[in-house]
Amino acid sequence: MKNTVPILDYVPPMRDGVTASKVFLQKTDQTFNTIFEYLTVHFPHISRTEWQQRFDDQLIIDMAGQCLNINSPFQANTHIYYYRFLAHETHVPFQEKILFENDDLLVVDKPHFLTISPTGQYVQETLLVRLKKTTGNPDLTPIHRLDRETAGIVLFSKRPETRGLYQQMFADRKVAKTYHAIAPYRADLKFPYSLSLRLDKGEPFYTMQVIEGENNSHTDIEVLECNGQWAKYLLKPSTGKQHQLRVHLNWLNIPIKNDPFYPVIQHKNDADFTQPLQLLAKEIHFKDPIIGENLHFCSEFELTL
Incomplete structure (x- = not known):
């Protein structure tokens, strides 16, 4: 038979x-x-x-x-x-790197300009599809997000059976994330600086704005180094709103260097890779819900003044 x-x-x-x-x-x-x-x-x-x-x-x-x-x-x-395929995609000439892998988790260092998941403009030139091709694992799923413009650490779930445990870890704010950013230096701002604001959808729809009301976003900000004009900032968000760090620094009148959205939207050519947003998801700390160990990962990318 x-x-x-x-x-x-x-x-x-x-x-x-x-x-x-x-x-x-x-x-x-x-x-x-x-x-x-x-x-x-x-x-x-x-x-x-x-x-x-x-x-x-x-x-x-x-x-x-x-x-x-x-x-x-x-x-x-x-x-x-x-199956989704695009006839023409702009090649992103930067390479991701797998930093850690076990049975349930994949930790990746994402370069600037690489979208995490397929969108209208990108399918093959996305981090998820690249990793699926590299690993041969169709179950790979990003556990959290980074903007296309942002580089740094991203976690991926390898198995549907344990994915919810990692997603819940983020929902419960049991993950400590540290970012680096290059932005103008303001001598009149006293650091460390603790900033809480209420963020909501802006106009156009893909941006965020600060509005009146109860705060729903928080970031602690320190200065790592400065050269008078520019500073390298250490950012520790305790919430994860869309564009939170970009909006927070812009609200302080120190917008992140090369930001195409804040304070002014600049529509750049998709093939222009000359001015990456100077924002990096540098470190991540959490207690792994499967193995019960405290894990710490650090991006190998660096931002320089």
Whole structure:
């Protein structure tokens, strides 16, 4: 008797570091003859030409692992898988480095300009896909985030079974993170400086702003060295709001050097790697919830005045 994989148990293999995305074909009032028609309507930000190319490249498959085509009939209340690939991506000419690895955890030193997870502009040129290709592990998942512009330490979960323990560690603020930043020096500010502000979504939507109300972000700031014009700061956030360190230093009128968002948004060419944001996730400390040991990791990158 021929061995077959039950449809419900089928997990699409990773392709070139990319894990398949799952889509539910929902029943609607609109009639669809093909899956192609459904996808073009429900994902309008993706062109018909791109969907057709994905079918032609055999990047869309059914729950049994069979490749679909643009004439495959639509069947409501079922699932399909598709792989994300971009025809053109800007190569990021900087390399990540794995600093530590055990059965559950991967610790990586991320360079500037490398987005952590696939986005609209990047798939192959992301830290997650690069690491999946390097390790062959489709279960790799970032436990926390760093901006594309920020370099430094990032933790990845290797196994779904223990991922929640590490995520909870961050949620409970049991992780101590230390950053370095280069920003203008203000002699009138007395350091160490403790800053608490309320942050909320700004305009445009991908920025943050300071608003009135109860504080929801806190950072302790020290000066490591200065040359009169610029200073190298040690930043210890006890909260993890989006862009927190960038907004906090900008609020003090010492915006981080080469920041493309604060105080003024500057739309740079994606292929311009000449002025990296001078912000580095330098160190991380925590008690590992699996092995029970205190772990400490330090980035090998350095910011210089």
